[in-house]
Amino acid sequence: MMATHPRQCHHPIAHRRNIPMPVPTQPALAQPALAQHPLDLPDARLIWTHEGNETGPTLIWAHGLMSDSYSLEQNGIYDFAPISAAGRLVRYDARGHGRSTANPVPERFSWPYLADDLLALARAASPDKPVIGMGCSMGTATLLHAVLKAPDAFSKLVLTAAPTAWETRQAQASVYENAAATIEKLGQPALDALVANMAPPPIFTDLPAFPVEITLEMLPAILRGAGMSDLPPRNDLTSITQPTLILAWESDPSHPIATAQTLASLMPNAELHIAKSIGEVNNWGQRIAQFMGE
Numbered sequence: 001m002m003a004t005h006p007r008q009c010h011h012p013i014a015h016r017r018n019i020p021m022p023v024p025t026q027p028a029l030a031q032p033a034l035a036q037h038p039l040d041l042p043d044a045r046l047i048w049t050h051e052g053n054e055t056g057p058t059l060i061w062a063h064g065l066m067s068d069s070y071s072l073e074q075n076g077i078y079d080f081a082p083i084s085a086a087g088r089l090v091r092y093d094a095r096g097h098g099r100s101t102a103n104p105v106p107e108r109f110s111w112p113y114l115a116d117d118l119l120a121l122a123r124a125a126s127p128d129k130p131v132i133g134m135g136c137s138m139g140t141a142t143l144l145h146a147v148l149k150a151p152d153a154f155s156k157l158v159l160t161a162a163p164t165a166w167e168t169r170q171a172q173a174s175v176y177e178n179a180a181a182t183i184e185k186l187g188q189p190a191l192d193a194l195v196a197n198m199a200p201p202p203i204f205t206d207l208p209a210f211p212v213e214i215t216l217e218m219l220p221a222i223l224r225g226a227g228m229s230d231l232p233p234r235n236d237l238t239s240i241t242q243p244t245l246i247l248a249w250e251s252d253p254s255h256p257i258a259t260a261q262t263l264a265s266l267m268p269n270a271e272l273h274i275a276k277s278i279g280e281v282n283n284w285g286q287r288i289a290q291f292m293g294e
Contacts (some may be wrong), residue, residue, distance in 0.1 A: 044102035048092035052084030062139030068098030079285035086289035109225020115145035134158035176227035180220035
């Protein structure tokens, strides 16, 4: 297994030219002892859990690249307690991430395919009612593709840390391909010998690094799947009419405010909030809980 080092929900390899991963710095924190539910797909097994207020709306959380469904909470970035108090919180690890498994096929890690996984999970976790979808970076992209495929599956959307998109996406894809090729060539010893040279966004500078375990064999496929992905075309996004809360943070090239602003301008029922400090990001849980009850 290999530990990665995201301070954000989308691994910040955009700040590197060739190799994305620094060395592990600390062990992963323990996750709550919740029942783990398997969702078997033709080429993957997704592991999901649920907790919180069973009488409230169901919210499904889709995490970011190289992350898992608990990483941001464990590292003190997102506060999910208000969300689980306001409704039923469903978490799942995306294929090839965390506890979920998959075959190392790059196309199956692209965002439209991950959207199919999310829709299958929504049907399993809430077969009778639409859900609130909440994503971060890769999860935000997954959610946008999913709602366009099945609008009736979602009642509301929460889009956090929208990733690079459209004109800026090709440069990101090149970074992913370079990283995948180098991993295949040099393997784990080269990764372990590297020292990270990218800086986190200023609002996260004081937070510790934390590991997420991904198999080394899976990494090239995951990176190439991300590299072949983009957000849906702008014109398609104008058809998304669900109430949408868009949350962004400042000074992060991997999650530029411009993407969030464009989404807010295209989606007719969207509101945008931009955080300028970690304290404001920590308060997103309260903001999301209020949005859930509106």
